[in-house]
Amino acid sequence: MFCKTLGISTKRVNTALTKLRGNQLLDKRGKLQGSKDYVSAERVNEVIEHMKKVPKYTPHYRREENSSSEILPLYIAISKRYAQYRPETSKSVGY
Structure with missing residues (x-):
């Protein structure tokens, strides 16, 4: 079933x-x-530093006292985030 x-x-x-039993489930992509x-x-x-600048x-x-969870607002699309990230990094990387 x-x-x-x-x-x-x-x-x-x-x-x-x-793989689970042999502890081989590590993601090795990238x-x-x-x-x-x-x-x-x-x-x-670079990506981590950029995402730290985004309001959360x-x-x-x-909203419990011991919770530190933060999320991005729903109105921020991935394509918009990337468009803002790319000019910031293009100077150092050379796109």
Whole structure:
């Protein structure tokens, strides 16, 4: 029932369970230097610094005293964020 509901094969489930048991579920995308998806630590830090500048707010359902959750406003689209990020980094990276 599980596989039919999700539309996946039992092989896919078995592979996922094998990786889970062997602690092999680490996401390695963007980590291998020289691959097309490689992201340098400098670039990651640039993105983090840019996102720190974006105004955030605490959602109403997380306003407990011990909660530090903050989210971006819904009106800020990813495309708008990228358009603001790109000119900021194009000077240092050379786009």
